[in-house]
Amino acid sequence: MKLMVVIVQDADAAALVKEFTQKRLTVTKLASTGGFLREGNTTLLLGVSETDLETAKQIVQDKCRSRTRFITPGVPVAEQPEPFLAQPVEVPVGGAVAFILNVEEFFKV
Amino acid sequence: MKLMVVIVQDADAAALVKEFTQKRLTVTKLASTGGFLREGNTTLLLGVSETDLETAKQIVQDKCRSRTRFITPGVPVAEQPEPFLAQPVEVPVGGAVAFILNVEEFFKV
Amino acid sequence: MKLMVVIVQDADAAALVKEFTQKRLTVTKLASTGGFLREGNTTLLLGVSETDLETAKQIVQDKCRSRTRFITPGVPVAEQPEPFLAQPVEVPVGGAVAFILNVEEFFKV
Numbered sequence A, B, C: 001m002k003l004m005v006v007i008v009q010d011a012d013a014a015a016l017v018k019e020f021t022q023k024r025l026t027v028t029k030l031a032s033t034g035g036f037l038r039e040g041n042t043t044l045l046l047g048v049s050e051t052d053l054e055t056a057k058q059i060v061q062d063k064c065r066s067r068t069r070f071i072t073p074g075v076p077v078a079e080q081p082e083p084f085l086a087q088p089v090e091v092p093v094g095g096a097v098a099f100i101l102n103v104e105e106f107f108k109v
């Protein structure tokens, strides 16, 4: 049993959760915030058996995509001026970051 | 030291946290959402010593109980019609799902 | 690769995240609640390489500090009377509690 912790962009979260569900994987969703851009994003927790792990990784790679954000350095993202008024910096935001942890014990009640 | 990650139903969370506290266990609570039913639930994080692990597991088993939800397939839970107007599907929702992870290093400030 | 899960007081979270960012560490922030005092706090997730781990621990120790809360036993913190009207109990609240977990697999999309 592994615990996959995946941080994804909000724009991809619904499609990703829907695909997990259709493939009979169960997922728990937490609202999170990226420390750098200070934008809301989504942290997913999936307990997956070793047999389902490859499927789970594949779904993440299919459903999440990289995007580019333009920000004015020093200004919180929510207060960004129109891009042509500033010298925006391009920040690549990955589709997903995933950490796979070993589960020593697992139980359900 | 182990980190126990437990996902429980909101209906059981308060009694569970109260019991952990009375047994001198410390817990951190996060608001989460189940991916399938899209209902709010609770994710608890407990760092527990190996000596307290059995107690922690016992408390989860005592305080959390399975329930049945009736849902109309395809309709988000929040918009469910009255059960007798639809052909509801019975979805068992477990009392708790717990993942016990090994902690390599632990420190407090 | 390690996953550091750090629970800190809200009062220290902004300075801590800012310092991680300046040291080129990426962090994901979750809103959480302490089970005992039932006050909001912050849970941070940092995937860190083994080379950055010492730096990450150092930053937590520098930016987080212990405080004392005075509470009236049995009354939720939000409803605490003025201290001089009650017999408050001193509760030490640590600056941070950190769990370092081993990451078996890590990938980005």
Ligand SMILES: Nc1ncnc2c1ncn2[C@@H]1O[C@@H]2COP(=O)(O)O[C@H]3[C@@H](O)[C@H](n4cnc5c(N)ncnc54)O[C@@H]3COP(=O)(O)O[C@H]2[C@H]1O
Pocket (backbone or CB within 6 Å): A007, A008, A033, A034, A035, A036, A037, A038, A039, A041, A091, A092, A093, A094, A095, A096, A097, C020, C021, C022, C023, C024, C025, C026, C027, C028, C029, C045, C046, C047, C048
């Ligand atoms: N200290 C820093 N200095 C300069 N640029 C920085 C930086 N931290 C992040 N960035 C850049 O900003 C993007 C958004 O980061 P943010 O922290 O808001 O949002 C992050 C964060 O919430 C999470 N994340 C990524 N790596 C992580 C890690 N190792 N640990 C915890 N969370 C991580 O995934 C989101 C997307 O990350 P991604 O790496 O694709 O994209 C990052 C990266 O391109």
Ligand SMILES: Nc1ncnc2c1ncn2[C@@H]1O[C@@H]2COP(=O)(O)O[C@H]3[C@@H](O)[C@H](n4cnc5c(N)ncnc54)O[C@@H]3COP(=O)(O)O[C@H]2[C@H]1O
Pocket (backbone or CB within 6 Å): A020, A021, A022, A023, A024, A025, A026, A027, A028, A029, A045, A046, A047, A048, B007, B008, B033, B034, B035, B036, B037, B038, B039, B041, B091, B092, B093, B094, B095, B096, B097
């Ligand atoms: N391996 C795992 N990894 C991460 N989180 C986990 C997990 N197993 C359970 N959970 C969490 O616990 C809640 C209750 O799951 P349970 O399996 O008891 O009860 C489930 C199960 O009976 C059913 N279910 C879940 N996923 C399904 C799927 N893909 N297809 C069909 N039924 C599903 O619906 C109930 C509610 O599921 P929901 O996702 O709303 O809420 C789940 C989810 O938040």
Ligand SMILES: Nc1ncnc2c1ncn2[C@@H]1O[C@@H]2COP(=O)(O)O[C@H]3[C@@H](O)[C@H](n4cnc5c(N)ncnc54)O[C@@H]3COP(=O)(O)O[C@H]2[C@H]1O
Pocket (backbone or CB within 6 Å): B020, B021, B022, B023, B024, B025, B026, B027, B028, B029, B045, B046, B047, B048, C007, C008, C033, C034, C035, C036, C037, C038, C039, C041, C091, C092, C093, C094, C095, C096, C097
């Ligand atoms: N092993 C662990 N696993 C998961 N999360 C952990 C943890 N140890 C600490 N935390 C998190 O860090 C916060 C501060 O804990 P600390 O031990 O410094 O400071 C604690 C401690 O001095 C005291 N305390 C906590 N649990 C207690 C209990 N069961 N009985 C008596 N005092 C307790 O009240 C303070 C605030 O606790 P609170 O639960 O509100 O908030 C806790 C909790 O959110």
